Structures are given as C-alpha cells and as structure tokens.
Amino acid sequence: MSSPHSLDAIFKPSSIAVIGASPRRGTIGHELLDNLIRYGFNGMVFPVNPKHKFIKSIKCHPTVSSIVDPVDLAIIIVPKEHVLGVAEECGERGVKGLVIISAGFREVGGEGVKREKALLALKEKYGFRIVGPNCMGVINAEENVRMNATFAPLEPKSGSMAFMTQSGALGVAILLAVARLDLGLSYFVSVGNKLDIAGNDLLEYWDKDENTKIIALYLESFGEPRRFTQLSKKITKRKPIILVKSGTTAAGARAASSHTGHLAGLEIAVDALLHQCGVIRVSTIQEMMDVVLAFSKNPMPRGGRIGVLTNAGGPAIMATDRLVNEDLALATLSDKTQTKLRSFLPEESSVRNPVDMIASAGADEYGRALDIMLADDAVDAVIAIFVPPIMVEPGEVVKKITEATRKYDKPVFSVVMAEEKFYEEIPRRFKDAPPVYRFPESAVRALAAMDRQRKWVEQPEGQVKTFEPEDPSVRGMVKEAVASGGGYMPPDQVNRILASYGFPVCRLRFLPADGDVLQATADVGYPLVLKVFGRNITHKSDIGGVVTGIKNQDMLARAHTDMQEKLERAGVSREVEGFLVQEMAQEGKEVIFGMTTDPKFGPVLMFGMGGKYVEIIKDIAFRVMPVTDIDAREMVRSIKSYPLLEGVRGDERVDIEFIEESIQRLAQMVSDWPEILELDMNPVMVTPDRSACRVVDARIRISSGEELPGR
C-alpha cells in the first residue's frame, strides 16, 4: 500500500495522458483533448487509443505503458468495463493522478458498486489520487498551468473563484453563467462519485491557494460533515464559501439518494452546521451567481449602513424593502452630504436616503452624487439604480459610476434596467465597473451576503469551554450500560451522570414496583413529586403517572394508590418498573435540552422552550459539535420565545447564563461519552435564581456498542 499523493498530482501535472482520446468530433474523447490543447496546457499531452496513430496531429499511444516520458495525470474516458484495467496499468506506470470521466460505478448499483470498490483497492495499492468516477472533469485556470480537462464547450477566464460541483450537469450551467458574467475561475472540479477527492480535500487545497479568493460549492450530500465543520470554520474567516445544497426536502432527498447512492444528511443538522461555520447558503444557482459576482467585483463593506441612489421611485422602494428584510439599514446621510447633493440637484429631488434625483438625472449627476455619498462616513455601501429615460444609453452612467467608485474602498452595486443588448456588452465594455444587476432585489441579495460575511469575519472566534466531571465513577456506569446491551439508563444513574457534569438535578429516590414509597422520603423531603417509571412509558402525566405537590405521608400514600389504579386503567401496569420520589422543583420557565446522534453529523444538540404550545410550534434551536460559547449564546437568543426568558409583563429575567452554561456542559458530556446516543432533559425549570434551577425529568439512551458512530 502506497501513501497517497497530494492534490498537486491532479491539478499541477507536467504531463497528461488522455486515455480514450478520439479524433471524432462530438465525442467526449475528442472534446476533452481539444479543450486541453486549445486552452494551452503548459505541459505535454499524450492521446492514448490503440485504434489511432495520431489525433489532432499528436502521436497517439496504444497504451499508457507505451509512453516513454513520465505521465503525471491520466484522464480516463474508456468504457466502464475497461476502467479497472486502465487504472491498474496507470498504477504500474507510476501515474500520480486519475480523472475518471467514465460512468457506470456506484451510481448504477449492482456491478457498478463492485467496480467502484475494486477501484478503491487499486487507489490504496498504488497511492494515486482520483477525481470521479462519473464526473465531467477538472480545470486549473492558473496562467502557468492552463489545464482545461473538461468537455464543456467553453474557455474559462483565469480568476479568483474556485468552484466544486457534485452534479456535472449543474457544473455546465455554472460554467455558462460564469462565462456570461465574464467572471474568472481559479479551479473548477466536478467531483462525480467522490470516490477519493471530495469537497473537504478541495477546501483544504483551495485554502492554501493564493489565487483563490472565493469558494463556491454545489453539494447534494456531505461526505464527512465533521471535517467540513473544522475546515470551513477557519477558511470562511479568510475566504467566503458560498454553497448551494440541494436535497433539502424528503422527496428531494429521495431523488438525491437515487442519484448519488447516498442518504441525504439530516436537514436540521445541515442548517446548524452551515450557520456555525459561516458558510453563505443560497438556494439557487441564480442566487449563487448574484453573490459571487459581488464578491468578485467589490471590496468588503465595513458596515451595514446602505445608501440608495436612484432616478426613479419604484425600484428604490423595492430595494429599501429588501434591505430592511435582510437586516441591513438605510444610512442616515450627514447634513453636509445632503447640502452638497442639494447644491446641484433639482428642487423636486430628494436628498435624504434614498436619494432620488428624479428622471432628469444624467451620467454626470450619477457620478457627482455617488461620489458625495461614498465620501460620507455614515455610508458603508451604495446601491445605484438607473432606469434609462428615453434615448439615454446607460453606458455613460455606468462609466461615471465606475469613476466615482474607484476613488473609495466601498462596495457599489449598480442596478440598470435596460435592453438585453446592454447586458450582453457589460463584460467587454465595462471591465472595471462595479457589479451590474438587472433588478434591485438581486443587488440587495448580493449585498446582504457580503454583509453576513463581514459580520462573520468580525465576530470573535467562539471558545469551547471545558468542564471536568466531578464524579469519576460515572465512567464505570456508562461502560457497564454498554456492556449490558445499552438502552435507557435507570433514572438514578441518569441523575448521577448529570450531577457529575454540574447539572442541578432533583433529589431523588428510585423504588422498584413493589417497594415501599413511604420509606423513600427521607432523602428527598416534602413537598415532593411521585412519578411512575418505565422505559416504555411516555407522556407520563397524560395517564396520571405524575402527582406533584405532595406535602405529607398521607397524601403520598393516597397518591401512590390512585396512581396504580390509573395506570391499571390506562393499560400500562405491565410497563411499570418502579416509582420515583423526587424533590419538587420551584415554579419557573420550562426549557428543554436535548441531544440526538446523526450517523454522519454526530451529536446534534437541541435547546428550546418547554410546554405544549412550544412543542407544537417547534420553537427550538440546533447546533452540531463543537459548540462554543458564542454558539450557546446564539442558540438561546435565536428561539422566538426568547423574550419570555428575558421576562415579559413584569416577570423576572431567568438566569440565562445558566442556560448558556448548561448547553456547554451538555456539549462537554456528549463529547466525553460517545456512548450516549440520545439525551433529553425535559423539562428543566429555570428561575431567576440559579440555585433554584432544576432538571425535573431526564432520559439518556446508551449505545449497545454496535451502532456507535466513529467519533
């Protein structure tokens, strides 16, 4: 088994063999070879095909072994049955990288799955790296490489955007859009089945690449979400990552599943993860293009106060609406700015933001007004809207906007509503112009994405607090639970584990079904709560399995008898494993903490308000690991009923810091104990005074060892 090569094997080869090259136009074997040559690959290209002596005037080799010079990279376009043989030969020949265009692997099931496994074995034997199979190729547009190893009918411009796609088809759509907007690429990779090289490898590679300033991803499934989290959290502080993730609904996931042979990740976990990593998620390719255009052409904004400049009311209203919906603010222009604007604008114009110069404004007015607005310290970015009046060609306005923009290091977003011809000419005519959009809403969307990136970069990195468990004996307890087949832990053990991690549990006594409840009160004290216990009994209170406010022995005895009768009537007597006598918590706000384990994403933490209303409305927040102090803070504040915790209508504020700390303690606990598959603390009573907060009920499910995800 050889150690694997770096990704340079794929992206910076000195020589490329195109195995399955063809002289016939319209075949992949022809188009790909043609692209390599036309794009000007800076190295040797060897067509390989036993049926031809030369292709496109280049000597053609019958096999890769017959090439005398060293071959770094092989592009494989042969029929699926021949891929393994060719790959083996490449391995023997010392080829360091394979881009396998051929389809017919995991995505078709059956034989394809076997074929893919065999390919993986070859990779491990020879150490070569693989892109694909079932992909549309790779591009490295860097000037001293110039490798277009795709069959897309395009010659991408060299630039700063690296793009990865899990769908070849959408890759073509993106390349077309990139060409239309005249954006420059650094890399393009269609990853296909992701047998070897996948998103995370590319993120790592592009992070180090100086040419790459923007990373754009189209994903259908996450391979290793936890590695994605680690990587993207760091990278997004330096380079924006814009992501389209599809397969979000159940039906979409079914389609994604049949397509890629993968289960789609838990959508909640995906959302939490992307948020925690500062990734800009967009929902469509169109939105992605709007956003990358802005990042490509504009400097970062330094704040969220936006100026709007226009010659027409309607579109300015639209822009303002959208700005506010995106949590951006209309800048308040200084008196000086307003006076300057007033000095040359007609009486009917409005010099307060939005600045409406009315229809008579021409190119010069746009230049002057934009200059004045950008000079105002209260303005972080400007949206300049121009609706061409009759017979005015918008080009002059764009030129003046460009001149004014150049003087300042602030982002400007032009919106020009013109005839089709104008847009077609933008890339060639206005190379240095700020980005031009067709509609106000597209400009605002892009601006909002840049502003999210700004906030993310400015936000301090969160800290993961560590908590030492106080009681080392819990280790034995958990191990034993695993050894005895896992499942729900008994309530007294749950209590001990929680207490060990600093959770304020209730004093508690557990009694077997035939135990004497009256004997159990000494450690607990009155008033107390009597609860039934049974691993299969859910919603205890609905069937009379909870009695609160028990003040003395008599009440306890009566409650116990009553409860047994009710459980009998509810038909769950056989599920009863015992009873709990428990300290009664003070009244407070009910909240829920929880954790569930996703096979791929690992532990997913949950926090929310308790109670029936909120259960139905699902007012809850999720985070994946690791959970920092900032995550905990955001989690609490992101639920809709957060004001209830702050106190409304004269209620006191509960101890919110206690909640934040509890989230972090929970994170510590689940990271210490991968054996914990599921955990619920529901409800936890939180009060203004931390010492009165209590975990009222809790469940912990332990792995049997078999379903343990590899954490």
Place this chain on the structure above:
Amino acid sequence: MSSPHSLDAIFKPSSIAVIGASPRRGTIGHELLDNLIRYGFNGMVFPVNPKHKFIKSIKCHPTVSSIVDPVDLAIIIVPKEHVLGVAEECGERGVKGLVIISAGFREVGGEGVKREKALLALKEKYGFRIVGPNCMGVINAEENVRMNATFAPLEPKSGSMAFMTQSGALGVAILLAVARLDLGLSYFVSVGNKLDIAGNDLLEYWDKDENTKIIALYLESFGEPRRFTQLSKKITKRKPIILVKSGTTAAGARAASSHTGHLAGLEIAVDALLHQCGVIRVSTIQEMMDVVLAFSKNPMPRGGRIGVLTNAGGPAIMATDRLVNEDLALATLSDKTQTKLRSFLPEESSVRNPVDMIASAGADEYGRALDIMLADDAVDAVIAIFVPPIMVEPGEVVKKITEATRKYDKPVFSVVMAEEKFYEEIPRRFKDAPPVYRFPESAVRALAAMDRQRKWVEQPEGQVKTFEPEDPSVRGMVKEAVASGGGYMPPDQVNRILASYGFPVCRLRFLPADGDVLQATADVGYPLVLKVFGRNITHKSDIGGVVTGIKNQDMLARAHTDMQEKLERAGVSREVEGFLVQEMAQEGKEVIFGMTTDPKFGPVLMFGMGGKYVEIIKDIAFRVMPVTDIDAREMVRSIKSYPLLEGVRGDERVDIEFIEESIQRLAQMVSDWPEILELDMNPVMVTPDRSACRVVDARIRISSGEELPGR
C-alpha cells in the same frame, strides 16, 4: 358638473391630439408622437405646438382649439405651469380623455398639490377622464386600435396580458422584459399620481375586455382597498391577477410615501386582503415575469401532481425540493407508464418519478418520454429539464417537447440550461413551445402560481352568514356612547352587546369603587372571579387585579381587601373605577378574537391563541371584511397552534365550529356597528362542549364620531 365618460375615452379614441409634440429627437414630445405613428394608430393624430407648422410631415396646430376635427383624447406633455390652461382648453373643446405625462403635481408637494387639486376641479367640471399626471403613458395593443401613447422605445406585440404600473420606471423594465420574452400585451397603463383613473377602474375595464386574459399589477399603495376586494374577488375566478406590491417594510413605506404622497397601507391588512381575493402576490419583477410567461403559454393544470423528466440528477433534485416546498406533489407514475418508459430507456435510467433518462437521452427520447408521462392520468403537469450534453443543440429537444405537449391539454414547463444565444432565439424559433426557463426553481415558482390559481378557481365561493342581534336596545347604547365622546365602553354594556350577538359571556356584576362586593354575588354565584376595572389599567393580572376560584363570602371579602392593597402598592388606585364580580369559566383553551379599524382597509379581524407564549410568537391570523365561512375556517386552521385546538396528547378537541361561528358573528357585529373602532375578546375559553365556552374578558372602543371611517 358633467358626468364622467367611460374609460373608452382614453383607450378607444378616434383621434388624438399630442399637446407638446416636438420635432426634436430624444424629447418626450417627439418620441411619443413617433410611437403613435410607427405603431400604426388606427385614427387621426394631431400634433399641437405653436412653434411649428408641421412635425413628422403632419400639420401641426398651435392650440387644441384650432383643430377643426373632433378630438377624443389629448396627450399632454407641456411644462407643468401650462397643464391647467391646456386642460381647460381641452374641456371647452369637448375632449373626452387626457393622458397627462407632465410631472410637477402632488409628488413634488407645495404648489404641485394645489395644481393637482385645480386639475381635479376641471375634471369634475368637464367630465373628461384622466390618466396621470406624472405618468409614462398608455398602450392599447388591440389590432383595430394600435395606440402606443408612451415614450418607451419599444413596439409591444398584441396579446392577452394587461399591465398596470404605479411606477413609470418599473413600467419600462416590464415592457423590456415582455419584449425579451416575446409576450403579447393587450393594455399597458402607467397610472402616475392616479388623480382619476386608478387600479380599480382598470380592473373593471379589463374584466370586461375579451382580449385580456391575464392581469398584472405593480402597486405601491392601495387607493380604495375595499373596492379592490369586491372587484378582484370576482375577477380572479375568471382571470389571474398577478401583483407586485412594494412598500412592505416600514422603511420601504417611508420611501413609498415620499414618492407617491400616500401612506402605505397596513401590511397585515394587505396580505389578508390579497389572500382573500385570490390575487397571486409575487415579490419581484423577475418572479412576475416567470409567472406571466407560464399563464401566457400554458393551459391551466387540473391538479397538483407533477412529473419531472430529466437527463441529469442535480437539477431534478432542485426541482423536487422546490415542488415539495410549494405544496405540490410528485406524481406517482402508473406501472404501465413505467413499463413503457423502461421499454426504450437504458438500464441505468430511473423510470420512477423523477424520470432520469441519464445523459445519453436525445431529442427523440424527450419526445417519447414526455408523451408517455402526459398520457398518464396521474400526471397533471410536467417539468422537463434538459442539460445539453456536448455538441447537442437544445433546439431539437425543444421541438420534440413542443410536439408531445401539443397532444395534451396539460401544462409543461421546460428548463433548458444552455448558452445565452439559445435563449435569445427562443421567441423567434419556438413560437408554440411551452415556456422555457433557465433554472428549475423559476419553472417551479411559475407552476406553483398556476396551481394556486387552480385551487382558488375550484374553491367554492364563501358565504357571508348573517346573524340578527337579539337585543335591539344595544342600538341606543352604542349611539349614546358615541354621543358622550366615545372611548371604552363599561364592562356591563360590553357584555350586553356581545350577548346580543350570541357570544357566551360570563354572568357579571359591575360595582363602583366604593360599592359592596359582597352584595353582588347573588346574580353570579360561586365559584367566582373578582377583577379590578379601570379603563387605563392594562395587564390586570400582573398587578394582582384578578383573583380566581373564590368559593364563598369569606374568600371574597379577603380577596377584595388584598386586591385593594396590591393596587395601592402598584400605584394604580387612582385608576380604579370599580370591581367586577364574574362567573368563573371552566378551564379550556384560551383564544383571542379581535378587531381593529384601518382608515383605508376598514375593519381588520383577528383570531389567535391566547396565553403569553403565543402572544410573543404572534400566532395570529387576520382577515379584512367581508369575512365568509371559508375565511373563518381558514383563519382557524392557519395558525400554527391549531393542533392544540384539535387536541394533542389525549386532550379533547375543542368546539372548533364555535370558533368559526364566533368569527362570523364578530364580522356581523362590526359591519352592523361602524362605531366600534376596536374590540378585544381576550381570553375566550373554548372547551369541547359549546355550552361551557365563555368570553372571559372583553373591551370595546367606540368612536367619538369624528374618526369614523366612511364605511
């Protein structure tokens, strides 16, 4: 004062005077005249301008009075100072319609407002109709009229879409987009300041117009929302109305306000109104174009079961995701359909919906597969996605899609991801093709709009139930309250009014602050509730102003003393006007009914869940008048916590029909009594048994007569 002409005066003139016509290119006076002539207006055109003898080879008149032939319509392009003089002259001359392009009226404030008022006076004196002022003109594209009285540099195709815009600038953007998509217009009207002709007039006119099949509106403010409601409710059953309404946020409304001189309507009321009227609301011009394209080119779907046909996985996943988010369903293809598809598609393809023919599929496969899918009764519409493989020109595929589509009366939405050139050629090359979109999400958006329209048309018209008040004496009570200056009614009167409309009020005694509460219990009975009363005391229970569960005289006396102390401590003693002794309602679910009056929209009814949680989450629904049985039903079911009313976790279902009826009773009451400005029933206890439902607390605010909106 003359009675006004019909809108034919504007839209079907025999002769037009262009007052302010000019021979100088690039002026509005030239471009508009040029448009009229080039578009081929079917009637006489008279340029009017004292400075010229002829313009564009047509004899030019110095004034409108000097034209010998009758003049039906005058387009006024003169400077603002001359508009009134010209309009007066037109009135004297018997001109029936004016389109006033000139700006400088209400939108500039001050003198402009006066000028606009004077113009209104002239309109009333002479009876002519006005479009504008401050507009960009009108188009009637009907073949035997052919009037393009705008200055937009375009020649719109004749067709079935009528378009109205409150923003001239966005009007140009729309005309450009319409031209790009090669859609046909019936009418285009830029309404400007809406001095006379506004959206409602146009709706009425277009409803009767046979050529118009689709109505599209860009609105910034509602002139008469109640007339809009009446009109659009009927029209949308015959013709879809697609509306972009901007000015939705507070900041956007400020911008809209400075622009149009109007306050933007209450956003909640706008949303309720549009929903109740079956209007399709879109948020951007782009979305509007996606939607009108579908309505223009497709028949209506007969259901919401969608087939997806593709040659690539990625875009099909995207489409499926969006379909599900839009409440559409993936069609389940019959075994027969699947067998037929399997018969000619390669092994690797998927014949379950989405049907993925993989990349090898060509034009013939698209034609055959689409034909088979459309023939399946379980399929109501198909989205056909084509990502061109190398060297395949998508035109052939579109042709085959068109052929298959023609055989069925079902909507088909193509998504083609191709080079720019392809899209540019669509209008000319594929005249009869189903609509072609660039991205799956645009196609789904358009499909979803058509499906909403289908459901709206299929839904029976709601009935407004009428309820007679039982106690005619309430009339006197309300009148007296108005006469004595309005404000909040005393609680016993509130109770009588509510009871009279059939609401289950609590038995109640009101006592002045110094009254003897113990004397008041006879009519009420134990257990009872003691409440403080004071018009300025809100959130009574937070300051100890409510005691429930009083079982006897002793408890009552104690509660009364305690309450007085607490109110003293809360510093509200001086606000106390008395106490209420009230029947104690059974436990139930707390709900809220409410009504507030918007100056323009009239009464806005509200329903929601009660309690603190829901107050913060704002789980409420609104409707404007009239409120039908269907509205009431939808209102209850649209709140998120509706399942609580249905009963969760073993709770019994409350009497939901009681809630629906209460909404309708409330609607009756507020329509009987325009004097009621505001009403709250909060909380109302609803239980499974209607006889136990109770209005626990209620407030009614009566008009002083002055702020009475004209209902």
